[in-house]
Amino acid sequence: MSAKALKDLNVLPESERKIESSSKGSFAKPHIHADENIQERERKSADSLVKTPINGNDTVTSVVEVGNSEVEYIESENLNDVEDVDQSFEMLVAGLESKDWVLLCETLNNVRRLCLFHKEKMEDILGNVISLVGKSLKNPRSAVCKTAIMTCTDIFKTYGDHIVDSLDPLLVQLLLKSSQDKRFVCEAAERALIAMTTWVSPNLLLPKLQPYFKNRNPRIRAKASMCFSRSVPRLGVQGIITYGIDKLIRIAASQLSDQLPESREAARTLLLELQTVYDKSHDPTPTTVAEEPEMNSWEQFCQINLSPLSAQAVLRVTNISREGLVMGS
Structure with a gap:
C-alpha cells in the first residue's frame, strides 16, 4: 500500500477503516442513525456557541443566528392552537425534560399555546410545568432561555395571581436574565417582568420582591427595585x-444609597408616589392647621419613621422634585 493510501486510511473514521480493510472491491451501504445525526448536530451547534468570541453585540448576533436556524420566536398574538391537544399534553413533561434543545423550544411554545387556548386544562399540571420552565431559564443555550422567558410572559398574562406560590424560581432567574449582557435575552426578560408587575396583584408580589433588595448582586437589586416601584402605584391610594x-418609605429610603443608578432612580420615583399619597390622605383641615400646624407634615412623617440621615436624604429628593414642579408650573 502506498504512503498516500496509508495517510488517507488514517484520517478515516474507525468504522470506515474496518470496511475498507475487510471488503476490498465490495461496496458497503452506509448505516445512518437519526439519533446520531441529532447528537452530531447538537454537538456542532454547541461547539460553535462555545467558540464564538464574547465581545459586545457580536455574541448576541452569533447566538441569534444559531438559534434562528432551528427556532422561531413567535409573539403571543401570533400563536395558534396546537393541532392535537391530547397528544400535546401527553408529550409536555417529556418534551420539557428533553436534552434535544430544538424539541425543548418546540415544547415551550406548546406550553404557551396550551396556556392561551386551554387555560383550565393546564391548571392541573401548571405547578410541575412552571418548575420545568424554571429549569429552562437556566439553560446555557440562548434560544432555549429566550423561549422560556417568553413562556413566562404568557403564564403571567394567563394565570396572574394563581402562580404566586410557584413564582420564586421564575422570579430570581428573570431578575438575573434582565440584567445580563445579551441584549435579546435581556429585553425579553424585561418584558416578562413588566407582564409580571402588570398581571400579578401588587399586594401578593411586593413581599416576593423585598428579599431581593438584599441580594449580593447589585443588578438584581436594581431590577427588583424597578419592579417594586412599578407595582406600588397599582395598589391605589x-x-x-x-x-x-x-413600611414603604423605609424600603424606598434603603435603595436611595444603592450602588446602581437604576436602584436610586426607582427609589426616587417611589418616594414621590408615596409623598403624593400621603399628602392626599393627610390634607389638613383649617382647624387642624390652627391647632397643630406641623402634626401632619410630610417632613415630620419622614423624621419619625426614618433615621436622621435617611430622613434628610428622602426630604432632599422630595423637596427638590416639589420645587421643580412649582417652578415649572
Whole structure:
C-alpha cells in the first residue's frame, strides 16, 4: 500500500477503516442513525456557541443566528392552537425534560399555546410545568432561555395571581436574565417582568420582591427595585395606606444609597408616589392647621419613621422634585 493510501486510511473514521480493510472491491451501504445525526448536530451547534468570541453585540448576533436556524420566536398574538391537544399534553413533561434543545423550544411554545387556548386544562399540571420552565431559564443555550422567558410572559398574562406560590424560581432567574449582557435575552426578560408587575396583584408580589433588595448582586437589586416601584402605584391610594406608607418609605429610603443608578432612580420615583399619597390622605383641615400646624407634615412623617440621615436624604429628593414642579408650573 502506498504512503498516500496509508495517510488517507488514517484520517478515516474507525468504522470506515474496518470496511475498507475487510471488503476490498465490495461496496458497503452506509448505516445512518437519526439519533446520531441529532447528537452530531447538537454537538456542532454547541461547539460553535462555545467558540464564538464574547465581545459586545457580536455574541448576541452569533447566538441569534444559531438559534434562528432551528427556532422561531413567535409573539403571543401570533400563536395558534396546537393541532392535537391530547397528544400535546401527553408529550409536555417529556418534551420539557428533553436534552434535544430544538424539541425543548418546540415544547415551550406548546406550553404557551396550551396556556392561551386551554387555560383550565393546564391548571392541573401548571405547578410541575412552571418548575420545568424554571429549569429552562437556566439553560446555557440562548434560544432555549429566550423561549422560556417568553413562556413566562404568557403564564403571567394567563394565570396572574394563581402562580404566586410557584413564582420564586421564575422570579430570581428573570431578575438575573434582565440584567445580563445579551441584549435579546435581556429585553425579553424585561418584558416578562413588566407582564409580571402588570398581571400579578401588587399586594401578593411586593413581599416576593423585598428579599431581593438584599441580594449580593447589585443588578438584581436594581431590577427588583424597578419592579417594586412599578407595582406600588397599582395598589391605589387606599391600598398604599393599608399596606403601610411607613413600611414603604423605609424600603424606598434603603435603595436611595444603592450602588446602581437604576436602584436610586426607582427609589426616587417611589418616594414621590408615596409623598403624593400621603399628602392626599393627610390634607389638613383649617382647624387642624390652627391647632397643630406641623402634626401632619410630610417632613415630620419622614423624621419619625426614618433615621436622621435617611430622613434628610428622602426630604432632599422630595423637596427638590416639589420645587421643580412649582417652578415649572
